[in-house]
Amino acid sequence: MAYCVKCxxxxxxxxxxxxxxxxxxxxxxxxxxxxxxxxxxxxxxxIFHPLFDKTRKGIIELVLAFMVIAVITLIITAIxxxxxxxxxxxxISIIFGGLYLLIPLIVKVNYSKIATYYLILxxxxxxxxxxxxEPEGWVAIxxxxxxxxxxxxxxxxxxxxxxRYLSLLLSxxxxxxxxxxxxxxxxxxxxxxxSIGLPTYGVVIVSLGFSAIRIKWGTPTxxxxxxxxxxxxxxxxxxxxxxxxxxxxxxxxxTWGFSPFIVALLLLIILILxxxxxxxRNFFTNRLT
Amino acid sequence: MxxxxxxxxxxxxxSAIIYPPTVARYNSHIFRIAARxxxxxxxxxLLKAAEVTLKRYPNFAVSLxxxxxxxxxxxxxxxxxxxxxxxxxxxYIDRKKGANRYLFKVLYRERTIAVEFFHxxxxxxxxxxxxxxxxxxYFGLSRKEMEGDPxxxxxxxxxxxxxxxxxxxxxxxxxxxxxxxxxxAFHLGKRALYTDRVEAISARMSVEELKELSSFxxxxxxxxxxxxxxxxxxxxxxxxxxxxxxxRPLRVQVPINVRRIFNSKTVRNFSLFxxxxxxxxxxxxxxxxxxxxxxxQIRGGVNxxxxxxxxxRNVVGRRIPVIRxxxxxxxxxxxxxxxxxxGDKLFSMTLSNIGNITLPEKLEGVVERLDFFLSPNKKxxxxxxxxxxxxYISLNFTSFLTHDTEFERRVLSALVERGVAVEVxxxxxxxxx
Numbered sequence: 001m002a003y004c005v006k007c008x009x010x011x012x013x014x015x016x017x018x019x020x021x022x023x024x025x026x027x028x029x030x031x032x033x034x035x036x037x038x039x040x041x042x043x044x045x046x047i048f049h050p051l052f053d054k055t056r057k058g059i060i061e062l063v064l065a066f067m068v069i070a071v072i073t074l075i076i077t078a079i080x081x082x083x084x085x086x087x088x089x090x091x092i093s094i095i096f097g098g099l100y101l102l103i104p105l106i107v108k109v110n111y112s113k114i115a116t117y118y119l120i121l122x123x124x125x126x127x128x129x130x131x132x133x134e135p136e137g138w139v140a141i142x143x144x145x146x147x148x149x150x151x152x153x154x155x156x157x158x159x160x161x162x163x164r165y166l167s168l169l170l171s172x173x174x175x176x177x178x179x180x181x182x183x184x185x186x187x188x189x190x191x192x193x194x195s196i197g198l199p200t201y202g203v204v205i206v207s208l209g210f211s212a213i214r215i216k217w218g219t220p221t222x223x224x225x226x227x228x229x230x231x232x233x234x235x236x237x238x239x240x241x242x243x244x245x246x247x248x249x250x251x252x253x254x255t256w257g258f259s260p261f262i263v264a265l266l267l268l269i270i271l272i273l274x275x276x277x278x279x280x281r282n283f284f285t286n287r288l289t
Numbered sequence: 290m291x292x293x294x295x296x297x298x299x300x301x302x303x304s305a306i307i308y309p310p311t312v313a314r315y316n317s318h319i320f321r322i323a324a325r326x327x328x329x330x331x332x333x334x335l336l337k338a339a340e341v342t343l344k345r346y347p348n349f350a351v352s353l354x355x356x357x358x359x360x361x362x363x364x365x366x367x368x369x370x371x372x373x374x375x376x377x378x379x380x381y382i383d384r385k386k387g388a389n390r391y392l393f394k395v396l397y398r399e400r401t402i403a404v405e406f407f408h409x410x411x412x413x414x415x416x417x418x419x420x421x422x423x424x425x426x427y428f429g430l431s432r433k434e435m436e437g438d439p440x441x442x443x444x445x446x447x448x449x450x451x452x453x454x455x456x457x458x459x460x461x462x463x464x465x466x467x468x469x470x471x472x473x474a475f476h477l478g479k480r481a482l483y484t485d486r487v488e489a490i491s492a493r494m495s496v497e498e499l500k501e502l503s504s505f506x507x508x509x510x511x512x513x514x515x516x517x518x519x520x521x522x523x524x525x526x527x528x529x530x531x532x533x534x535x536x537r538p539l540r541v542q543v544p545i546n547v548r549r550i551f552n553s554k555t556v557r558n559f560s561l562f563x564x565x566x567x568x569x570x571x572x573x574x575x576x577x578x579x580x581x582x583x584x585x586q587i588r589g590g591v592n593x594x595x596x597x598x599x600x601x602r603n604v605v606g607r608r609i610p611v612i613r614x615x616x617x618x619x620x621x622x623x624x625x626x627x628x629x630x631x632g633d634k635l636f637s638m639t640l641s642n643i644g645n646i647t648l649p650e651k652l653e654g655v656v657e658r659l660d661f662f663l664s665p666n667k668k669x670x671x672x673x674x675x676x677x678x679x680x681y682i683s684l685n686f687t688s689f690l691t692h693d694t695e696f697e698r699r700v701l702s703a704l705v706e707r708g709v710a711v712e713v714x715x716x717x718x719x720x721x722x
Binding site: 001007008009010011012016017018019020021022035037038039040041042043044045046047048049050051052053054055056057058059060061062064065068069 | 311312313314315316325374375376377378380381383386387398399400401485486489490491492618619621622623624625626628629660666667694697698701702705706710711712713714715716717718719
């Protein structure tokens with residue numbers, strides 16, 4: 001049997017290191033020895049591990065208990081009111097409220113998973129409310145919006161680090177599809193999406209694309225970035241007005257979009273001048289960038 | 290096996306009602322007492338001995354069930370099984386699938402016989418009594434050879450009512466149960482890696498050496514060990530916490546077997562605890578100062594009045610109608626959450642010292658050592674227990690921390706520095722093993 005040179009404790013026969021400080025035992029095998037009957041089992045056999053820790057289990061049980069009590073109370077109230085009171089909307093809301101609280105406690109805490117479950121729950125809740133309150137209409141639009149939100153805010157986290165650009169392309173395409181479907185669902189006619197919505201969206205995307213290229217490969221200042229965003233917004237407004245006028249066969253070039261158009265032109269000139277002046281200054285001050 | 294009509298529901302004792310609802314991952318509420326023998330264990334003989342022993346302890350031949358208001362026990366007539374000890378100590382026992390619905394396990398391996406108990410069934414003293422009776426049966430001790438040992442129950446004697454009583458009920462005095470509000474204590478391993486595998490480090494040392502050292506400080510072995518634990522906790526807190534104002538009190542929970550004080554013979558739970566500690570926010574404590582505090586607090590806390598106040602606290606919950614008649618589905622989550630606030634959070638760790646155990650002469654010759662292990666929990670990730678026999682004391686640390694053994698190292702090094710020879714064994718695997 002060996003002793004730990006650091007802690008001074010006598011080690012069980014066969015120990016290769018001190019269990020207290022992990023100092024390696026450097027001694028001949030006859031000193032280290034061998035423990036024929038070790039005090040404790042080192043290997044781990046099969047054992048059942050409960051799923052949740054105490055606090056988490058307590059909160060889950062508490063939420064479930066209150067849900068059950070609330071539902072029972074509502075049912076009793078409905079029975080007491082002899083059919084004049086419908087408890088279903090309240091019951092559905094309680095169940096879904098409970099589920100919203102339970103999801104982060106049950107699933108592994110992970111943004112994309114929890115967000116996905118929340119969106120599915122929200123979709124189901126909307127369907128439930130729609131069926132109970134107003135059995136037609138708006139549910140499809142809300143579901144569509146939830147779907148778009150999922151694509152924009154959750155899907156990027158499912159893509160691996162190197163392929164995030166694919167999620168960007170998917171997002172651009174989804175917004176376009178959303179505009180078309182929104183138009184189609186609204187009055188069952190593609191009245192504005194193809195003639196105004198998509199072209200305007202296209203202009204904004206192209207403008208933002210230029211800004212993105214400049215931000216990624218250039219050396220813009222913060223004011224450049226802000227100006228680029230404002231510029232894209234102006235182009236969007238101008239495009240909206242322009243395509244709207246084309247769709248109603250107006251002879252005018254622009255109406256209310258004229259002012260943003262002037263602003264956009266000025267901003268564009270400012271940006272171009274800023275780039276030119278920076279280059280000139282760099283040239284004369286011998287700066288490489 | 291279905292419940293028979295004449296089966297009587299057995300209520301849990303007053304200190305046990307907290308255990309079933311608070312079982313969860315990292316909270317198995319299991320403890321182990323193991324005897325290392327000088328001879329190999331014969332499993333067939335052990336099973337026979339266990340069956341005979343269990344008949345003498347009908348309070349342990351039960352299964353746990355969930356009622357509308359409370360958990361309760363029912364007699365369990367399933368065959369008793371014994372298990373090969375092939376895992377870490379104090380693992381979770383599933384009340385429905387584990388151990389054939391028994392709430393304890395008899396384990397064997399090479400030269401070890403161990404019992405693991407769910408705390409709702411009994412405390413350390415009850416389990417020790419069971420193990421000693423089991424060993425007496427296993428080695429075929431005659432009545433004469435068993436006589437004089439307060440723990441061993443002779444199998445041919447009928448179980449007495451007193452053995453199965455809930456002593457908390459008997460010694461309850463209706464007085465106002467004061468719940469002292471305390472701040473959260475410092476806990477080890479807040480930032481360390483952990484799993485629910487119980488990592489144990491067993492330290493064996495001479496009782497004589499430890500007694501001499503304790504006597505030098507005019508303290509008992511328990512007081513001395515508690516002071517060592519607090520000193521190690523203080524050092525670790527000072528290392529881990531940057532600012533003094535963020536220090537937390539250091540409290541060690543010390544269970545007390547109150548059977549002797551209240552003259553009870555129950556084999557069910559009848560232990561209370563005293564909380565011993567220092568508040569490092571008042572400044573650094575030297576070892577002597579810690580020991581003074583420990584002695585003062587243990588000696589001041591272990592008296593009939595203080596203990597009967599704790600009994601009142603344990604019993605009062607069942608007597609308040611709102612709690613008594615609240616459905617179990619509501620009680621369960623509240624107990625889980627409140628046990629954190631009024632239990633685990635208030636203590637940095639536990640030291641349960643069963644004491645120096647005497648064995649009948651025949652057993653003394655075959656039992657090499659006894660070991661006592663407590664299960665840690667999520668708040669108190671490191672905990673400790675001690676038991677002595679044949680002139681040696683085993684101080685066993687159990688921990689959920691996968692790598693961090695700094696606390697154990699500090700305590701045991703402190704003993705070595707003070708001249709106590711310490712021998713350690715572990716189930717921890719070396720780095721890279």
